[in-house]
Every structure is written in structure tokens, then in C-alpha cells.
Amino acid sequence: MKGEYFGVITAIFWAVGIFPFALSTKYFSATHINLMRLMLALMLLSPCIMLAEGISFYNLFSSPGYTNWLWLGLSGIIGLALGDYFSFSSFRAIGAKNSSIFSTLAPGSAILFGYLLLGETINLIGLGGILITVCGIIYISLQQRDSGHAFNLAGMGYAVGAALCQGAGLILAKKAYENNPIEIIAFHAAWIRIFASVVTLFIFSLLTGEMRIIGRNAINPENRKGLLYMFLGTLFGTVMGLSFAMQTVSSINGAVAQTIFSLVPVFAIPLAYLFHREKITLPIILGALIAIAGVIILIWREAISACFNL
Numbered sequence: 001m002k003g004e005y006f007g008v009i010t011a012i013f014w015a016v017g018i019f020p021f022a023l024s025t026k027y028f029s030a031t032h033i034n035l036m037r038l039m040l041a042l043m044l045l046s047p048c049i050m051l052a053e054g055i056s057f058y059n060l061f062s063s064p065g066y067t068n069w070l071w072l073g074l075s076g077i078i079g080l081a082l083g084d085y086f087s088f089s090s091f092r093a094i095g096a097k098n099s100s101i102f103s104t105l106a107p108g109s110a111i112l113f114g115y116l117l118l119g120e121t122i123n124l125i126g127l128g129g130i131l132i133t134v135c136g137i138i139y140i141s142l143q144q145r146d147s148g149h150a151f152n153l154a155g156m157g158y159a160v161g162a163a164l165c166q167g168a169g170l171i172l173a174k175k176a177y178e179n180n181p182i183e184i185i186a187f188h189a190a191w192i193r194i195f196a197s198v199v200t201l202f203i204f205s206l207l208t209g210e211m212r213i214i215g216r217n218a219i220n221p222e223n224r225k226g227l228l229y230m231f232l233g234t235l236f237g238t239v240m241g242l243s244f245a246m247q248t249v250s251s252i253n254g255a256v257a258q259t260i261f262s263l264v265p266v267f268a269i270p271l272a273y274l275f276h277r278e279k280i281t282l283p284i285i286l287g288a289l290i291a292i293a294g295v296i297i298l299i300w301r302e303a304i305s306a307c308f309n310l
Contacts, residue, residue: 017235036230064192106261109258110259118175126297128297189250
């Protein structure tokens, strides 16, 4: 059960991080925020890991093994760099709320890649729990659709790509823990994923000339409040969220972890009311209860199967 608890904590941290990141978009573009928050996360994580493990800056790179770097690095490039690019592109094309409908494909992606890369399987009760959770999240998303954005083929393609990358990135991160003689703490695993994505996005930004624009925006005095919002979003959503996500995938089935992570919209409901006084309707509450019920079934799938001799 420990891994499941870490999964819930991850979803809560990601839900908290949504709000300062949303406020920071008033000062920076979404693509700039993606690179800046990952670079900031590296600066926050590095000294913490060095103190926790009692290692030098050099050991941040040398202590993880080859397989740690291979699978966590690929996970960072696919799940964070490419996945977030698709996410932000879908936000621009069809809106964040409409995009959230397609994020429910991520658990299915985790099931597929978990089977192909790790040989993971899940029983019928577990699959039913995932389906119930997905239905609950879709129901919530449909109640909160963004009427200011219309669905289009490109935007939906980006949203589907983001979901596929999220599932694949999670399974690749989990593979780093399979038959690996060198174990690293969750914060260090998150650091490797972030480092790989930063290098990828940094090179891309240099080639496209975006780095100079990012630098000017970062030092602009008018954007100080935006930097504060970004710091808070990075602390909760990126540093804490990704670290607890690594703690989660190291101990439980990848599809189960991804399904629990999909509860982010559920935890965002009370926060949206607290910060923005967004109305909580009965259908939204019903969708949240359905999603939570699905996760409970998923977590207790083995006990339920035993009770019915399935």
C-alpha cells in the first residue's frame, strides 16, 4: 500500500502546482515556462541530493549506473521534454480543459508499454477499476469544458501524443528499477529525468534562438511576480511531484501508478474553489466520487479477486 499512498501524494502535489504555473503564464509563454521550471528544479534538487546522500556535485553524475542514466534519461526526454511539448501545444490548440479529456488515455498507454517493456499485467478487477476512474475523470472534464476553444484534429493529435508520452515515460522510469544493481533515491531519479529533458530542450532552444528571449524575460523586472509563481509551481509540481512519482513507480505496477496520478483533476477541484471560487456542482462531485471509487477498486483488486475467486 505504501506505493499507492505515494501516488496519491504525487497527484496532490501536481494539483497544487497547477495554480501557480497557471498564474505564471501571464508573464511567460508556456514553452518558456517548461524549460525555465526544469532548470530551476535542477538548481533546487542538486544541493538537496548532495546533502541527503553526502556526495559531491561530480557524484550526481557518476554515482548512478549506466542503466539508471539510460532508462531515466529516455524517460525524461520522452515523458518531460516531448510529452510536455505536446501538452502545451494541445493547450494552445484546444484549451487546457479540453485537453484534459484526452489525458485519460495515459493509463491505457502505461498498460500497453508496461506489458511490452516490463511484462506487467493486471487482472480484470484492476482493469475495471482503471476504466471506472477514467470514466470519472472524463465526466469531470466534460463538466469543465472550455467553450472558448473548439476541438480540431491537430490539437487532439497533440493531446493524444501527450498521453502516450506520459505513459511511456513512466514505464521507462520504472524500467530503471528493474534488475538494476545500483539503486538511487527517488529525488536523484527525478534529477536524472529532469537533467536529460533540460539538455534536450536547451539544445532545441539554442537552435531556434529562443534562449535569448528566455534570458531577457527572466531578468525583466516586470516579470518578478511571474518568477515567484514559477518558483512555487516548480517546488510543488516539479520537484516534489516528480520525486514522489519516482518513489511510486519504484514499488507498484506502472498502470496503477498512472491511474492514481490521473486523480489530479479531482484534487484540483477544492483548490480551484479555494483560490478562484470556482463553483463545485453536483455532477463534478459525482465524477470525483466515481474516479476515487475506481482507484479504490484498483488498489484492492487482488483482495476483491480473492473474494470472488476470480
